[in-house]
Amino acid sequence: MTVQVDIQNACDSTECDQSLPDDPQVSRWVRQVVQDVNRPQSTVTIRFVGEQDMIRLNGRFRGRYQATNVLSFPYTGPEELAEGLLGDVIVCLPVVDRQARDQEKSFTAHLCHMVVHGVLHLLGYDHEDDTEAAEMEHREIEILRHLGFPDPYSGVKPTAVVGWRSAGGH
Numbered sequence: 001m002t003v004q005v006d007i008q009n010a011c012d013s014t015e016c017d018q019s020l021p022d023d024p025q026v027s028r029w030v031r032q033v034v035q036d037v038n039r040p041q042s043t044v045t046i047r048f049v050g051e052q053d054m055i056r057l058n059g060r061f062r063g064r065y066q067a068t069n070v071l072s073f074p075y076t077g078p079e080e081l082a083e084g085l086l087g088d089v090i091v092c093l094p095v096v097d098r099q100a101r102d103q104e105k106s107f108t109a110h111l112c113h114m115v116v117h118g119v120l121h122l123l124g125y126d127h128e129d130d131t132e133a134a135e136m137e138h139r140e141i142e143i144l145r146h147l148g149f150p151d152p153y154s155g156v157k158p159t160a161v162v163g164w165r166s167a168g169g170h
Contacts, residue, residue: 002145004043004084015050016093018107029112030135030144034086041084044089044122046115054092054148069095070114072121089118105152109144113152 005027009020020026026046036041049057053065061064061073073086088161091114100110120136141151 001035001037001039002041002084003027003031003034004041006043006045008045008055011048011050011093013055015052016048018093018097018111020048020093021108021111026032026115029115029147030119032147033116034123037086037123039084042086043084044086044119045088046118047088048091048093051092053092054090057090067095068093070098070118072118074124086119087122089115089122091115091118107153109149112147112149113140113144114138116147133140 005023007023007026009023030044030046034044054067054071055065057071058068061071069092071090072087075082075085077085091111093111096114097107097113099105100107103110106120117136117140121138125132125139127136138155141153144150144152
């Protein structure tokens, strides 16, 4: 299976001063999520943005005019035009940075979690009810462990989890 990952950094350096992992590392995260998909080819775009871009996107597509950590846009066009397109994941770096500090996690670990979370949404995972949420969280923990990151749900402050779930753009 071939997985193409298009990584775009559209975050202005005045707004985003975080040091991003290199493209091969982010691509590895995406490939780890989609490795079980039964497709000969998959293409995913990961786009890093600042808060203003995320507010615009979240407002336009979800009616919520606030920045969120991640939005996922699965490809929904005709299958014959898809050519393996899974969709786009938009990650707001300032929000991820704030959440990582609030939850006392490393920025890279939390960023990886948001990328994994967003790509799982492209594959049809969701967390609209407790059963779906448990299944998705289990998959996230499994993938992150394989990538060398700790369980993102252990040790999280309760307020951070509630805020993340209620404001999350997934």
